[in-house]
Amino acid sequence: MKIRIKIPSLLTLIVIIILTAIILSLFLKLPFTRNISRNDAGTTILLSTFFLTILKGMPVSVSLGLSSLLTAFYLRLPAMVIFQRISAGINSFSLIAIPFFILAGQIMADGGIAQKIVEFSNILVGRIRGGLAMVNIVASMFFGGVSGSSVADTSSIGALLIPMMVKEGYDREFSVAVTITSSTQGIIIPPSHNMIIYSLAAGGVSIGALFMAGYIPGIMVGIAQMIVAYIISKKRNYPVAGKVGFKEALKITRDSILGLLVGLIIILGIILGIFTATEASVVAAVYALIITMFVYKTMGLKKLIEVFKSASITIAMVLFLIANASAFGYLMAYLRIPTTIAQALLSVTTNKYLLMLLINGVLLLLGMIMDMAPLILIVTPILLPIVTKFGWSPIQFGIILMLNLSIGLCTPPVGNTLFVGCAVGKTTIEKTVKAMWPFYIAMIIILLLVTYIPWFTMFLGSIFER
Numbered sequence: 056m057k058i059r060i061k062i063p064s065l066l067t068l069i070v071i072i073i074l075t076a077i078i079l080s081l082f083l084k085l086p087f088t089r090n091i092s093r094n095d096a097g098t099t100i101l102l103s104t105f106f107l108t109i110l111k112g113m114p115v116s117v118s119l120g121l122s123s124l125l126t127a128f129y130l131r132l133p134a135m136v137i138f139q140r141i142s143a144g145i146n147s148f149s150l151i152a153i154p155f156f157i158l159a160g161q162i163m164a165d166g167g168i169a170q171k172i173v174e175f176s177n178i179l180v181g182r183i184r185g186g187l188a189m190v191n192i193v194a195s196m197f198f199g200g201v202s203g204s205s206v207a208d209t210s211s212i213g214a215l216l217i218p219m220m221v222k223e224g225y226d227r228e229f230s231v232a233v234t235i236t237s238s239t240q241g242i243i244i245p246p247s248h249n250m251i252i253y254s255l256a257a258g259g260v261s262i263g264a265l266f267m268a269g270y271i272p273g274i275m276v277g278i279a280q281m282i283v284a285y286i287i288s289k290k291r292n293y294p295v296a297g298k299v300g301f302k303e304a305l306k307i308t309r310d311s312i313l314g315l316l317v318g319l320i321i322i323l324g325i326i327l328g329i330f331t332a333t334e335a336s337v338v339a340a341v342y343a344l345i346i347t348m349f350v351y352k353t354m355g356l357k358k359l360i361e362v363f364k365s366a367s368i369t370i371a372m373v374l375f376l377i378a379n380a381s382a383f384g385y386l387m388a389y390l391r392i393p394t395t396i397a398q399a400l401l402s403v404t405t406n407k408y409l410l411m412l413l414i415n416g417v418l419l420l421l422g423m424i425m426d427m428a429p430l431i432l433i434v435t436p437i438l439l440p441i442v443t444k445f446g447w448s449p450i451q452f453g454i455i456l457m458l459n460l461s462i463g464l465c466t467p468p469v470g471n472t473l474f475v476g477c478a479v480g481k482t483t484i485e486k487t488v489k490a491m492w493p494f495y496i497a498m499i500i501i502l503l504l505v506t507y508i509p510w511f512t513m514f515l516g517s518i519f520e521r
Contacts (some may be wrong), residue, residue, distance in 0.1 A: 185288020422463015
């Protein structure tokens with residue numbers, strides 16, 4: 056997962072020189088560094104090397120591994136310890152769910168399920184003012200609930216609806232903005248492989264509880280976006296979608312239900328105790344494969360091979376990232392970085408409501424400059440002990456984290472979903488971001504509601520809470 060920071064090249068060069076000088080001076084034990092404690096020096100090397108390698112364009116996963124090895128070398132820790140942590144990072148049965156959920160999402164994205172969901176959404180909300188915008192949001196709600204990926208949502212739903220919206224008279228930037236922001240529902244509405252990553256980073260929080268807790272906030276995000284889209288559509292007099300006949304509506308519903316059943320099978324299976332979340336991922340992948348190959352017949356052997364190849368690349372990147380983040384997290388704990396950061400936050404305020412507002416602000420800023428998965432792995436061990444100390448459930452915090460970082464996927468300079476949406480919609484980031492401001496505001500309002508009103512997450516999440 057390559058992250059490139061979009062800042063002026065001269066400033067980048069200056070920062071690289073400064074970080075390199077800091078690292079070298081600590082390794083060479085220059086006179087002005089001799090009074091720095093071993094832990095402080097190790098912390099400085101770990102973080103400086105991490106940001107230095109990112110600025111030089113290395114993938115985040117490689118940056119995590121290299122900074123861990125270099126810091127271990129400085130601290131005179133055996134290199135074998137780091138390699139053991141890398142191995143242990145992916146030696147978890149629950150992680151099996153990630154490859155299968157990714158595969159299921161890829162099959163659905165390439166197997167024509169998106170088209171069925173768009174047609175079904177048109178039946179539900181197409182007659183509202185700004186109908187295609189409403190269809191876009193509702194389709195993302197359904198598709199996100201079966202693919203679990205905002206990028207897959209944007210690329211598949213966007214490829215269908217953005218050209219259609221532009222043709223019907225919608226502004227291109229508005230069409231792209233709706234597609235990008237609505238696709239973040241796939242991060243919150245289960246199944247979401249990012250929730251599985253959070254569960255791992257949080258020390259084994261129930262995946263079933265996280266899945267259930269995501270439903271109400273995810274639907275809230277969708278409704279908020281629909282309200283914004285309706286107000287803008289009313290103001291600009293965007294058209295309603297075409298009416299669908301009764302017989303055609305029945306046919307579309309019958310065809311689309313088969314695809315939508317993926318999410319229902321997963322959740323009901325977990326709730327009823329038929330299978331675990333890990334087993335549910337396998338069921339989802341197999342079911343999606345059967346539906347696309349033998350029912351919809353939209354995927355042949357050649358396309359299936361391409362799907363497996365694409366999914367394998369994504370899976371390898373995610374697991375390599377998790378493995379290296381495990382070593383990075385071990386060194387953070389060894390150097391007591393979470394404790395130091397916790398003390399710094401508590402020195403600002405001990406009011407739990409202001410503290411959560413501060414944490415939300417920090418997460419929103421971090422989401423703008425780093426990708427989602429590495430951030431989950433890095434910040435969870437740091438922030439989770441703080442928020443649980445002040446009474447927030449690990450489940451509620453997991454959804455708060457997902458909401459924050461899903462907003463980050465839509466924001467420059469490093470927003471993967473934003474980049475994909477602009478590429479699909481053939482427009483610039485600057486114009487799109489300007490059109491996205493009303494949707495940003497709506498998402499932040501939902502974030503604050505979820506943060507300060509536990510009911511939105513815990514009403515369903517408490518079913519599985521341990």
